[in-house]
Amino acid sequence: MEFIVTDLDGTFLDDNKHFNAKLFDEVLTDWEAAGNRFVIATGRELKWVEKVFSDFVDRIDVVSSNGAVVRPLGLPEMRSMIAPETLVELQHFIEQSGLLPTGGLRTYTDDAMYLVDGMGEIEPESYAFMSSLYDGVDEIKSLAEVKTPVSTVTGRWPGNHEDGYQVMEAINQSGLPLFATTSGYGTVDILPAGVNKAMALDKLVAALGTTNDHLVAFGDGMNDYEMLQHAHTGYVMPNGNAFLLEQKEFKHAAFDNNHDGVLKTIQAW
Incomplete structure (x- = not known):
């Protein structure tokens, strides 16, 4: 069985967070007919x-x-979680290090989103x-207030890339x-x-009870690095991270994320 795996932001989605649904349906229909799988792997x-x-x-x-979080089609999802006691330690580390985010610090349980006060604000649209999605956002003073395991904590430090x-x-x-990425x-x-995307893909393949005969991955950022290395063939978007574009082991997609680069590269095979 063969797999196509794609990141979203900066890869499959354009800069406005849209994608070509008609073209995707065409590509996906052909890929499904051959008995293969299409995977979205995203932050x-x-x-x-x-x-x-x-x-x-x-x-x-x-x-x-x-x-x-890994959700094989038709099967229960699998989650790797951060324990509440580790959230306490993370909050302390962020405060003591002085590396305070200015674009928001948030975390998620299965049903709730939490936004930490004093860590900046996320974009109004987001x-x-x-x-x-979460029936509102719970504003908290510290990650220590979250008493259940979470899958991820996300912060933004937008002053300087x-x-x-x-x-x-x-x-x-x-x-x-x-592990931070x-x-x-x-x-x-x-x-x-x-936890990273490559590890998650191994869990996905195992859950499906199949083998990864050939995996093609598309990405643009450092959170895709392990996945691109793990793939039989890794494609970096032309708009991608400079480090990734310099790696000789990776190919380059035919077009950038604003011009259906992933889908057009697949069509060109």
Whole structure:
């Protein structure tokens, strides 16, 4: 069985968070007819994917929250979670390090979204959309107030694109049982230790009871790096991270994310 796996932001979606539904349906229909699977692998939450891809969600597999949530088509979802006691330690680390986000710090349980006060504000459009998915946003003073496990914590340090990398490295060197990754633009996703998109794809394939005969992956950011390395063939978007574009092991998609790059590359095979 063969798999196509694609990131969303900066890869499958254009800069306005849209995609060519008609072309996707054509490509997906041909891919399904050959007995293969199409996987979305994104840092976005599962509820976000299910909303945006409502017309296709019953035809695709989903890896969300950068690998913390795996939803094989027709099977129960699998989650890797951050324990509440680790959230307490993370809150303390962020405060003590002085690396405070200015574009919001948020986390999610299965049914709720929490936004931490004093850590900046997320964009109004994003706030409104997420509020509709989670029936509102619970504002809290500290991550320590969250008493149930969460799949991810996301913060944004938008003052300087390098700030996200600095925070990512600091968390990964902190000794906490966490793994931080970034899709760029100052956004950092904090996950349970050992979680990434590549690991999640292995869980997906195992849950399906099949083998990964050939996996083609598309991505644009550092949160896609492990996935692109893990794939038989990895494609970086022309608009992607400079480091990824320099890696000789990866191919380049035919067009960028604003010109249906993923779908047109598939059509050209």
